[in-house]
Amino acid sequence: MSLDTVVEDIREEAHARAEDIRSEGETRAEEIESAAEADAEEILADAEAEVEREIDQLREQRLSSAKLEAKQQRLEARRDVLGDVREAVEDELADLEGDTREELTRDLLEAASGEFDEGDDVSVYGRSDDQELLESILEDYDGYEYAGEVDCLGGVVVESDQSRVRVNNTFDSVLEDVWEDNLQAISNRLFEQ
Structure with missing residues (x-):
């Protein structure tokens, strides 16, 4: 076996090994990329869910606040009407x-x-x-x-x-x-x- 043959064998073996490493690297990179995409989708889904929860919570708070304000306005209007009725009765009694x-x-x-x-x-x-x-x-x-x-x-x-x-x-x-x-x-x- 000549030195050229040995060099050629080593070169071929190095190329084969480099090809295996490159192939393993690509596979590993695809796995990492796939995992990263899955994580990103999960993070995005969690963020969207959190935003929806916050929107729902804000909507509920505003709705509750609006209901409370409406109730207070109704009570105030009723107090005003009752006050007017009482005042009318007092006027009738005085007259x-x-x-x-x-x-x-x-x-x-x-x-x-x-x-x-x-x-x-x-x-x-x-x-x-x-x-x-x-x-x-x-x-x-x-x-x-x-x-x-x-x-x-x-x-x-x-x-x-x-x-x-x-x-x-x-x-x-x-x-x-x-x-x-x-x-x-x-x-x-x-x-x-």
Whole structure:
């Protein structure tokens, strides 16, 4: 065997080995590339899913916020309407005249008088516009006298030092009690719930 043949054999073997290495490298590169593409697709899918979750969450937050705001606006509108109704009732009570006003005032004074002992000196306060009416009604009560005005829609505030009792039977206090006791029914009727 000549040196040329040995060199040729080594060269061929080196080429074959280089071809095997190149082939293995290409295979390995394809595997790496394939794995990288799979990882990239998975990362992309995860990112898209995360974006969708964030979009859904943001949508839910905005929807909840909008619902809450709408509910608050409805409640505020209802409060305004209830306030207007209450104000209208107060105006009607303040504007009562004649027999109706006298009858209600007498009833409220009579209810309050049950809290006092016979012989007590009783002071009666009322709306300034009702002074004449109250003085007229008090003529029927011994020991009762008009003592001055109180800021109210009508009715009476009655007190006695002997009994240490003060009774607020004003239209305002009666309205407050009726209003609180019937607020749900009033609201239901106004808003047909």
